[in-house]
Amino acid sequence: MxxxxxxxxxxFHWETLDPFLFCAYHQDDFPKGNENLGPDPSYLSGRIPGNDFTKKDGFRMYHGQKVPGFPGHPHAGFETITLVEEGFADHSDSLGAKGRFGNGDVQWMTAGKGILHSEMFPLVHQDQKNPLVLFQLWLNLPARSKKVNPHFKMFWNEDIxxxxxxxxxxxxxxxxxxxxxxxxxxxxxxxxxxxxxxxxxxxxxxxxxxxxxxxxxxxxxxxxxxxxxxxxxxxxxxxxxxxxxxxxxxxxxxxxxxxxxxxxxxxxxxxxxxxxxxxPVVQQGPFVANSRTEMMEVINTYQHSQFGGWPHDVYENVHDKNTGRFAQYANGKIEHPTKKN
CATH class of the missing domain: 2.60.120.10 (Jelly Rolls)
Structure with a gap:
């Protein structure tokens, strides 16, 4: 052999093999940020707001209107593993959890029976460029685990x-x-x-x-x-x-x-x-199921419950520009990276 x-x-999306569904690779040379953690408005001309996947001036806005990234959207039936090797990601979700991670950190999120979350890429530096290198893996869940409660965990770079x-x-x-x-x-x-x-x-x-x-x-x-x-x-x-x-x-x-x-x-x-x-894998947008019938059940659940709704002020949620890396879980626990000498 x-x-x-x-x-x-x-x-853009890397083809993978079972048990992985695919890998998205984001490499963007974001410019200096403004007070709202987005690029200067002059960079936004000529783009399609909310659907900007063509690299222009070295970066994309993705589904972000003012801040690049992916505003509140649902997932169910699989896991996301997000590696931010350079730059930062701001997480918010329908459980009330939130966080900022990057520069080598990893977030492991089991979507299970369903969650809404956002992943925005704040341009935290106003005096220098804000490059981003990010991988997001979609790892499938077996049928027995597709309806587990959603949960996320941070792997701080210092601990990996x-x-x-x-x-x-x-x-x-x-x-x-x-x-x-x-x-x-x-x-x-x-x-x-x-x-x-x-x-x-x-x-x-x-x-x-x-x-x-x-x-x-x-x-x-x-x-x-x-x-x-x-x-x-x-x-x-x-x-x-x-x-x-x-x-x-x-x-x-x-x-x-x-x-x-x-x-x-x-x-x-x-x-x-x-x-x-x-x-069997049946995928429709952000949902993964084992059959068409199960897919319709997931979609119906989302349409009626919004997976608990969105507890944040906006779907394009970002955290204060002076906030460092942190995770706040649904139970209110706040976690910061381990400081090492």
Missing amino acids: PKILKIRELG PVEKINDANGNGISVKLIAGKLCNQKAIAPTPDSFAAKEENHVQIWRITMDAHAEWVLPASKANTNKMLFFYSGSQIEADGFTIQEKHSLVLNPTEELLLKNATTKAEFLLLEGMPINE
């Missing part, structure tokens, strides 16, 4: 395990563990009802950085998992006899080790792996 089963070019490795020539490799384990490092536990909460589902989410000229053997994994490597930033790598340019994904044989040889610039990867759920 070959070690690389398929090579694909990356688009990182495995650091040097190759034979002293070149560095860094593996940030969002889910799963590597060597003696184990990721933070996800939300209680997550598909990743059970080790037998073998969910692995790694952010890998390789120095220029670094070589590293990506370890073999459990048989029957679906395993993909996304090479999203760098120049090129050598692997299994292929020369692969950046912005490509690799579908891998999970039972085989894979030697990665990086070229002359730093390379960045995202690895996704997990046992397939192997259930």
